[in-house]
Amino acid sequence: MLDQIATLGRSTLDRLASAGRSGQMLWQSLVAAPTPVVMFPLLLKQIYFIGVLSLVIIIVSGLFIGMVLGLQGYTILVDYGSEQAVGQMVALTLVRELAPVVTALLFAGRAGSALTAEIGLMKATEQLSSLEMIGVDPLRRIVAPRLWAGFISMPILAVIFAMVGIFGGALISIEWLGIFEGSFWANMQNSVDFSGDVLNGVIKAFVFGVVVTWIAVFQGYDCVPTSEGISQATTRTVVYSSLAVLGLDFVLTALMFGDI
Amino acid sequence: MSMHNSSESIIDIQGLSFSRGTRKIFRNVNMEIPRGKITAIMGPSGTGKTTLLKLIGGQLRPDTGQIKIDGEDVHRLSRQQLFSLRERMGMLFQSGALFTDMSVYDNVAFPIKVHTDLPDDMIRDIVLLKLQAVGLRGARDLMPSELSGGMARRVALARAISLDPAIVMYDEPFTGQDPIAKGVLVKLIRMINKALGHTSIIVSHDIQETLSIADHIFLLSDGHVIASGTPAQLLKDDTEQVKQFMQGLPDGPVPFHFSDDDLLQDLYTQESPNA
Amino acid sequence: MRMRWIEIMVGFFMVLGILAILGLALNVSGLKLSAKQGDYTVYARFENIGGLTSRAKVTLSGVQIGEVKSIQIDKNRLVALVAMDIHGDVDYLSVDSSAKILTAGLLGEQYIGVSVGFEEASLKEGEYIRDTQSAMVLEDLIGKFLFNKVSN
């Protein structure tokens, strides 16, 4: 009995300590004296690896999810004779919810796990130590550009996802199901509000980007530097960031859209 | 720079204790590493030689005691100060630790690029000279994954000395080198030390090579400095432990095995597998 | 070199992002960059607004001509004061127009329907629609119905 309580206490303390370390990492890499001139090429390279290379999966998933939404929305709405509203349904679902959330989940799997594995392997092969001994702070050189790249890439990916998804929905509704093009777009434009829906969606995407990148980079930086440790850290990145995204999505939705 | 400090020793270690988990790696160790000399640190595998270098570089924090470099307490420095102190140090990691996303050339050029504003052609000259010194000028365009273990270590050595740091720490520079390369590296280390007057710290198991270049040797075992002195003094030392280590005898007071449990006892202890 | 390729691709990525957000703004949410400036505001007082909210539609013969900007209480008369943004190109609402609060379908959202009167002069910024008809509140209606039954 006492043993179990002690185990619980120890694991709580471990969690708290690692939360503290992750906060410290974020602070030291982002806030303490940045060096923008050196940073820029590194940042560009990371945006390439994190953002550009995630484009294909984002575009393909966005297109299919939009098409499925169009199809499903139509079959439900047609019973009520309001299939004209399918555009509005597709757009609102994508912009408010699916684009930020699904992009964040895909981002965690595609870019987050790669970040963790890369940084973990750098740690295991003493590349981080050797940077330190050369007198270069790995938090600035390795961690900071990756964090910024994630923060920047994620909202862009989500916006692209939403647009491609709406395009997919339009394709299905207009070309295949034969909904009148004018009413498809007009209905959508009447119900989607730029600041209320689009901007809130972008804010969500940014928050998810911060959380996922932070978790991914920290798990790599803090991992046990062995092959087993790296594989566990990579798994943790995907699990923790997916849970964090879904949980945060609920909170943000309640804050943003709860009173409408 | 404050490197022209008049005192004899450049690194001063006082009352150092350090433990990993419950294992005590160092117990109250005192060492003074002389300025401008080649100091060797020797001892059985697993005594903490690499750990000592990391403590000196400020990557690990001692439990008690202090390490002063040029009068500055390494573990009292701010992060910023620590990084600027490290610009004056070079370290060859036991594993080499080359940056895998850069070519050999870029690896060696890296410290110069981040710490100086030298023009590109000047950096090129320096890098080629360093690579020439370790015999790998022809490998400059290879990636680290394309190097053999011995080559990778020599590239890492070239990188460690690319900025001509005032203190160079070599963690087992001779391991995995053929006899010719060993001879070249011995000469190289000696030359860096004599020509530039820089302090070198070598961790090595190669008694022949180490004796031939070291000015001073510390022998570590079991968390203590068990002997120190010039190579000649250590060779003459007739305490059992020192003799055993210097002559490479398998039996003696220096334990070869990691833990001292009796083998027979270990073998005959009946332990249920899931205990 | 490789760095050049990275620069180009990142630039391309950024452009794609900007195009997407522009698409969301203009095509999806129907944000008009300049039209807002031509809008003008007119007011109307209602006894009871029912479930009307801000951003509800304002229509003329069922065609949207603006939206509800804000709803407040007129402290002097203790009735609801509704401000409506009317599109600038709708400059033919006569001063004797009337406004009704209507419901889309039986239980749908509520909106304002405007009908034009006969006067020559048209409504200007800040003027009032005097002739208004409140929202139909289901409870009142049922109450009235029962009352009539009983009194009969």
Ligand SMILES: Nc1ncnc2c1ncn2[C@@H]1O[C@H](COP(=O)(O)OP(=O)(O)OP(=O)(O)O)[C@@H](O)[C@H]1O
């Ligand atoms: N990260 C670590 N976590 C826990 N214990 C460690 C860690 N690194 C080293 N140790 C322990 O510290 C002791 C000293 O290790 P160190 O690497 O300093 O030995 P060494 O003297 O350099 O040995 P070698 O000559 O084989 O390189 C070892 O016994 C090892 O078990």
Ligand SMILES: [Mg+2]
């Ligand atoms: Mg070692």
